[in-house]
Amino acid sequence: MKKYIDVCNGDADGLCAVLQWRLAAPQAAQLVTGLKRDIALLKQVSASVGDEVLVCDLSLRRNLPALMSLLERGVQVTYFDHHEAGDIPLHSRLESHIDLAAGTCTSLLMDRYLKGEFRAWALVGAYGDNLERIATGMAIRMGLSPAQYHRLQALGESLNYNAYGDSRQDLLIDPEQLYRLMLGYADPMDFLRQEPVAQELDLRRHNDLQQARQMAPCWHNASGAVYLLPDAPWSRRIIGSLGNSLALAEPGLAHALLKPTANGDMLVSVRAPLTAPYGTAVLCRQFGGDGRAAAGGIDQLPAHKMEQFILAFSATQWCEHPAAVRRPGDRNNA
Ligand SMILES: [Mn+2]
Numbered sequence: 001m002k003k004y005i006d007v008c009n010g011d012a013d014g015l016c017a018v019l020q021w022r023l024a025a026p027q028a029a030q031l032v033t034g035l036k037r038d039i040a041l042l043k044q045v046s047a048s049v050g051d052e053v054l055v056c057d058l059s060l061r062r063n064l065p066a067l068m069s070l071l072e073r074g075v076q077v078t079y080f081d082h083h084e085a086g087d088i089p090l091h092s093r094l095e096s097h098i099d100l101a102a103g104t105c106t107s108l109l110m111d112r113y114l115k116g117e118f119r120a121w122a123l124v125g126a127y128g129d130n131l132e133r134i135a136t137g138m139a140i141r142m143g144l145s146p147a148q149y150h151r152l153q154a155l156g157e158s159l160n161y162n163a164y165g166d167s168r169q170d171l172l173i174d175p176e177q178l179y180r181l182m183l184g185y186a187d188p189m190d191f192l193r194q195e196p197v198a199q200e201l202d203l204r205r206h207n208d209l210q211q212a213r214q215m216a217p218c219w220h221n222a223s224g225a226v227y228l229l230p231d232a233p234w235s236r237r238i239i240g241s242l243g244n245s246l247a248l249a250e251p252g253l254a255h256a257l258l259k260p261t262a263n264g265d266m267l268v269s270v271r272a273p274l275t276a277p278y279g280t281a282v283l284c285r286q287f288g289g290d291g292r293a294a295a296g297g298i299d300q301l302p303a304h305k306m307e308q309f310i311l312a313f314s315a316t317q318w319c320e321h322p323a324a325v326r327r328p329g330d331r332n333n334a
Contacts, residue, residue: 003051004029010175012128012160014057017106020118033175036163042066049074057106061086105129127156158201164240170233208234224254231260243271268298276318
């Protein structure tokens with residue numbers, strides 16, 4: 001019998017993309033999903049000739065070997081995504097909708113494909129991916145009131161937040177179960193009204209943020225602050241988004257969050273000041289980490305290097321322009 005398998009990131013954007021597709025084309029499909037950090041999910045799919053696989057919101061570059069193996073086995077694959085893709089393979093059984101434009105996300109690509117059939121869910125996904133301005137513009141054009149689109153925004157942010165953590169035990173609800181509940185509603189407003197989990201997700205997110213707000217920085221100066229988080233379920237959930245909240249609250253400051261990991265190292269997350277968003281990657285690479293200009297991290301900072309990291313963080317010259325970033329060891333331009 002022909003199998004349908006849907007594969008997506010477990011965040012709001014991934015779930016809302018697959019959801020729109022399945023509301024438009026109902027099938028008893030299997031869902032393969034995971035935490036926010038689970039990207040290479042396609043290798044978990046077992047499918048054979050004639051089966052159909054839908055992939056949403058997962059980097060094609062990171063899933064390329066598994067994708068090629070499915071295509072070679074005769075599986076039909078439809079791929080929607082907005083992450084760095086590398087070279088997209090040309091294959092008669094692959095249909096790809098990949099768009100890396102800054103103002104889009106997978107839920108919006110799906111919305112474009114389905115001509116707005118389940119737009120309210122697409123907006124939930126877009127809000128989850130922090131596309132507030134774009135989602136609100138679309139909400140206004142579809143006639144939603146501020147009270148209505150603020151509820152979609154809160155839902156998107158809560159669904160998204162649910163995917164953060166080190167393991168499924170850290171989550172309020174498994175993303176697959178959450179998706180099964182969402183699938184009962186063509187309109188997210190009905191989901192909000194009828195599913196108690198919607199309020200529970202919102203409450204969980206606010207409680208975690210409350211815990212985080214009670215912490216004082218362990219180091220700070222005029223240009224930045226460092227926070228040391230305990231290793232607890234709430235901190236494992238919030239460390240992926242707290243930097244963003246802190247940056248929004250203090251746009252002129254750089255922020256670093258450190259949290260012990262199970263093996264005794266430190267997990268580090270760094271955000272440049274919003275007003276000078278360059279310098280993060282250079283800092284993180286000195287300690288074996290990486291990142292983009294404004295946000296980056298170090299997965300395993302040896303605990304004894306914490307002081308050295310804070311020194312390097314305090315010495316970082318945050319820049320308004322990428323060309324001004326100075327690497328350690330660069331000679332000062334006279
Ligand atoms: Mn996304």
